Amino acid sequence: MAMRPLYSPQIPLSHPVLGDEEVAAVEQVLRAGQLAAGPEVRSFEAEFAAHCGARFGIAVNNGTTALELALRGLGIGPGDEVIVPSFTFIATANAVCMVGARPVFADIDPVTMCVSAATVAPLLSSATAAIIAVHLYGHPAPVDALAALCSKHGCALVEDSAQALGTRWRGRHVGTTGSAGVFSFYATKAVTTGEGGMLITNDPELSERLRMLRNHGAREVGMHLGVGTNARMSEIAAAIGRVQLRGLEARNEARRVHARAYDQALAGVVEHPRCAPDAVHAQHQYTIQVDDRPRLLAALERASVGYGLYYPRPCHMQPAFARERPSLPHTERAAARVVSLPVRHDLAEAERDTVIAAVRRGARE
Ligand SMILES: Cc1ncc(COP(=O)(O)O)c(C=O)c1O
DSSP states (O other): OOOOOOOOOSBOSOOOOOOHHHHHHHHHHHHHTOOBSSHHHHHHHHHHHHHHTOSEEEEESOHHHHHHHHHHHTTOOTTOEEEEESSSOTHHHHHHHHTTOEEEEEOOOTTTSSOOHHHHGGGOOTTEEEEEEEOGGGOOOOHHHHHHHHHHHTOEEEEEOTTOTTOEETTEETTSSSSEEEEEOBTTSSSOOBSOEEEEESOHHHHHHHHHHHBTTEEETTEEOSOOOBOOOBHHHHHHHHHHHHTHHHHHHHHHHHHHHHHHHHTTTSBOOOOOTTEEOOOSOEEEEOSOHHHHHHHHHHTTBOOBOSOSSOGGGSGGGTTOOOOOHHHHHHHHHEEEEOOOTTOOHHHHHHHHHHHHHHHHO
């Protein structure tokens, strides 16, 4: 079978932006010689938590592990159900399975692209131990309504904020309303350490359990109070993360400027994303919807514009979850129609114009 050549467009969808400051921070760690469990991780945790307005930050090796630890820290395991969106990166559902619980897939609200109290409520059962709200593309899920539902039902709310660093709902940073918030520092994220993740919480006891779970159940060297794993972040990663965090808000604002320009230029051309009035959108992705996606993709490729499809096959339609066959009409409609366009902070205006022209051609042709 002929292999399709790798698509490497002139206008990439995203790329990590690393500069002299990150290089200097890494060099400092290397020269100091402490590569693990040191001052960079501790400072990154404190600075990250403060940025989000949370009491505690626990740095880990990636966002998927962070989700697993959040569930374990909340005592969730075999026999439990966890309600998750199907329209998310597979990590959200996998984390539930990895702790031995069962994911129950909820539909999305077509405006926020996230789960809502209305899509989740019919799925609550006596086995529901938690809801994981994913702030998809950087748009917040309505966490206050979800938290109210959880407290009424007696289950936990976990916020998968992997795509939503800087996102706010009604003035609060995402990740601070539920029992725990989870972030990813994967290479495509707004703050990247290559691989990496962070948990935030306001609950001192949960914070302590998460710290122990991350470090083989140990609170101090040689004393293992429980069973855990190695999910620690390295000093090198933390040093990079600290530099990246400092520029976050300015980069997010630049993304929002691009998004507003796209909104104006593409109104009436394609279905462009909507932002709830109570939301500050981190604009991790700018995701339009079209009926004829192959035609649009062909036009983008002819103009050498990068794009992403998040997610053409939702979790409940993955072979891994073949047992689950709920009917999720909004999820399935979005999965067939979404296309994410370049919205990175360093996108040049001329590049943005090229993207707009290509979308117009692809929507019209
Ligand atoms: C919504 C969501 N959850 C979880 C993750 C997992 O994060 P990581 O790749 O750091 O394991 C991602 C990563 O892209 C994500 O987008």
